[in-house]
Amino acid sequence: MANSHDLIFQxxxxxxxxxxxxxxxxxxxxxxxxxxxxxxxxxxxxxVYEKMQAFPEKIANGESIAIIQFQYDYLxxxxxxxCCIDKFYVPRDWEKASGRRKFEMEDVRRLSxxxxxxxxxxxxxxxxxxxxxxxxxxxxxxxxPSKFYLVTDSNGWNLDLKRAKHLKQxxxxxxxxxxxxxxxxxxxxxxRKPGSFDRTMKAIDACKEAELHVILSTVIWKDRxxxxxxxxxxxxxxxxxxxxxxxxAKPVGAFEEIGIDSMMTEKEGAILQKFEEEYDIFTHxxxxxxxxxxxxxxxxxxxxxxxGDVMPCPYQxxxxxxxxxxxxxxxxxxxxxxxxxxxxxxxxCICGVxxxxxxxxxxxxxGDSEVPVRYDRVFTEDDFVKNDNMGTVEKGSGTGREVETxxxxxxxxxxxxxxxxxxxxxxxx
Amino acid sequence: MEKKLGxxxxxxxxxxxxxxxxxxxxxxxxxxxxxxxxxxxWYNVINKQxxxxxxxxxxxxxxxxxxxxxxxxxxxxxxxxxINPQYRCKDSSGNIWFVRNRFIDMIEEKQRLSREDAxxxxxxxxxxNEKFNYRGxxxxxxxxxxxxxxxFEHRSIGEK
Numbered sequence: 001m002a003n004s005h006d007l008i009f010q011x012x013x014x015x016x017x018x019x020x021x022x023x024x025x026x027x028x029x030x031x032x033x034x035x036x037x038x039x040x041x042x043x044x045x046x047x048v049y050e051k052m053q054a055f056p057e058k059i060a061n062g063e064s065i066a067i068i069q070f071q072y073d074y075l076x077x078x079x080x081x082x083c084c085i086d087k088f089y090v091p092r093d094w095e096k097a098s099g100r101r102k103f104e105m106e107d108v109r110r111l112s113x114x115x116x117x118x119x120x121x122x123x124x125x126x127x128x129x130x131x132x133x134x135x136x137x138x139x140x141x142x143x144x145p146s147k148f149y150l151v152t153d154s155n156g157w158n159l160d161l162k163r164a165k166h167l168k169q170x171x172x173x174x175x176x177x178x179x180x181x182x183x184x185x186x187x188x189x190x191x192r193k194p195g196s197f198d199r200t201m202k203a204i205d206a207c208k209e210a211e212l213h214v215i216l217s218t219v220i221w222k223d224r225x226x227x228x229x230x231x232x233x234x235x236x237x238x239x240x241x242x243x244x245x246x247x248x249a250k251p252v253g254a255f256e257e258i259g260i261d262s263m264m265t266e267k268e269g270a271i272l273q274k275f276e277e278e279y280d281i282f283t284h285x286x287x288x289x290x291x292x293x294x295x296x297x298x299x300x301x302x303x304x305x306x307x308g309d310v311m312p313c314p315y316q317x318x319x320x321x322x323x324x325x326x327x328x329x330x331x332x333x334x335x336x337x338x339x340x341x342x343x344x345x346x347x348x349c350i351c352g353v354x355x356x357x358x359x360x361x362x363x364x365x366x367g368d369s370e371v372p373v374r375y376d377r378v379f380t381e382d383d384f385v386k387n388d389n390m391g392t393v394e395k396g397s398g399t400g401r402e403v404e405t406x407x408x409x410x411x412x413x414x415x416x417x418x419x420x421x422x423x424x425x426x427x428x429x
Numbered sequence: 430m431e432k433k434l435g436x437x438x439x440x441x442x443x444x445x446x447x448x449x450x451x452x453x454x455x456x457x458x459x460x461x462x463x464x465x466x467x468x469x470x471w472y473n474v475i476n477k478q479x480x481x482x483x484x485x486x487x488x489x490x491x492x493x494x495x496x497x498x499x500x501x502x503x504x505x506x507x508x509x510x511x512i513n514p515q516y517r518c519k520d521s522s523g524n525i526w527f528v529r530n531r532f533i534d535m536i537e538e539k540q541r542l543s544r545e546d547a548x549x550x551x552x553x554x555x556x557x558n559e560k561f562n563y564r565g566x567x568x569x570x571x572x573x574x575x576x577x578x579x580x581f582e583h584r585s586i587g588e589k
Binding site for chain 1: 488510525
């Protein structure tokens with residue numbers, strides 16, 4: 001990746017709240033390339049750096065190195081037509097009246113401690129729109145930026161220069177800005193929010209001026225990849241010198257009805273890989289830590305809902321367990337024990353392209369299902385690697401029939417470099 | 430070459446951005462004409478009866494479809510969603526449906542069923558609604574699992 005982050009930390013460390021003893025030398029560090037970024041992490045967040053160093057070994061041992069995608073609140077100021085999380089939103093007044101348990105700051109601190117003990121090193125604050133959360137600063141403090149590489153998602157509506165500087169000051173390491181079209185018409189229509197394109201443009205510039213690491217996030221579906229607009233989008237990102245994270249459209253949430261015909265296929269996936277050679281873009285399937293681990297569900301990503309449900313990925317609305325009832329580790333271990341998420345297997349993007357998985361699992365979350373659907377309503381004993389740690393799934397359930405997809409999935413193998421030589425920190429941030 | 434209307438906006442003469450206050454949008458992906466729905470405060474809908482104004486189809490457990498016909502009286506006991514707001518409804522058989530609020534008409538006081546008929550319709554569906562219990566964000570049913578478990582057929586073995 002090529003980024004221009006000259007003098008990135010000169011001003012930002014001044015008055016930093018969370019790390020009272022940053023390496024003094026880092027105040028004058030300039031970030032010219034990814035090696036500098038690694039040095040920065042090593043000096044500025046040594047604990048995070050150490051945890052990331054252990055990632056290759058954890059992968060080899062079949063452990064999770066999950067990013068905690070924390071859906072702290074579902075409030076949002078946009079109405080995106082591809083929103084995958086709309087069904088999780090409950091109006092505030094009814095949430096209070098209904099008595100649902102939700103995350104309080106004390107719970108967030110407990111989550112942060114448990115994730116830290118597990119050696120997890122990444123936290124992404126998402127929503128909803130994080131930057132409209134009134135207690136965003138308190139949330140960041142509760143997560144504790146000294147323990148994690150901390151990212152926030154945003155649509156950019158409330159992200160001006162002052163806010164960008166503030167985010168950096170309180171400990172946000174990266175902002176992931178949503179941009180779903182290279183024209184105001186495309187973006188604003190998709191986001192159903194006139195003016196959002198212009199705000200996002202300003203937010204990109206604000207982050208760069210505040211020297212806050214920023215990347216773009218965009219949704220790709222089958223037809224878009226063939227359009228001139230897509231090429232223009234990539235050229236724009238290249239010109240701005242910002243990386244782009246590409247999200248495959250999934251038939252879930254408000255996008256439930258797009259149908260399988262609008263989804264990416266292996267052909268489009270291959271085309272996208274070609275684009276990766278030319279542009280600074282990546283997807284959740286991009287190999288990292290020296291290994292191509294394929295689908296990152298549970299292995300490299302666990303979303304946690306506002307109501308404590310731990311899910312395999314943002315697009316699989318299946319609860320592997322509830323954080324308020326169990327600890328984080330037993331839930332993640334249960335997930336890794338499910339064959340679809342087997343840490344030794346290299347699966348495709350199962351909820352994006354695997355029709356068998358969509359029919360067997362995702363389909364159960366459609367329509368009038370209550371989401372997230374509990375794992376014991378979706379998985380049977382057949383779906384588990386070992387018949388222990390299955391939680392409430394009954395022994396003897398299922399038919400004994402193996403699911404072809406995971407049965408023939410290749411084992412995860414080392415790609416190219418030796419683990420010890422791999423640029424693992426760069427991959428992680 | 431199309432004339433650009435200005436700056437970084439990407440607007441062209443043939444492509445005009447939505448304007449502030451616009452009520453209706455056309456999806457570039459699905460072609461769906463979309464307009465904003467709004468939901469009322471919970472006490473205007475929760476524990477109230479309503480009438481379905483358009484047939485609702487849903488995939489039945491174990492294949493096929495089931496239909497909640499237009500004109501059905503339902504009992505609303507939960508709300509979810511903001512972009513596509515839905516009410517959680519129980520029909521007279523106790524089945525759970527999530528229905529977009531645009532397909533539901535609240536029963537006005539004067540239109541309500543007779544007390545006797547209302548009691549009869551609500552008898553099956555109000556048994557566990559005095560106190561709400563949730564596991565995470567999901568309603569807990571009478572057997573201790575998700576509320577939907579009450580009518581759940583397992584995907585693999587096809588048994589309740």
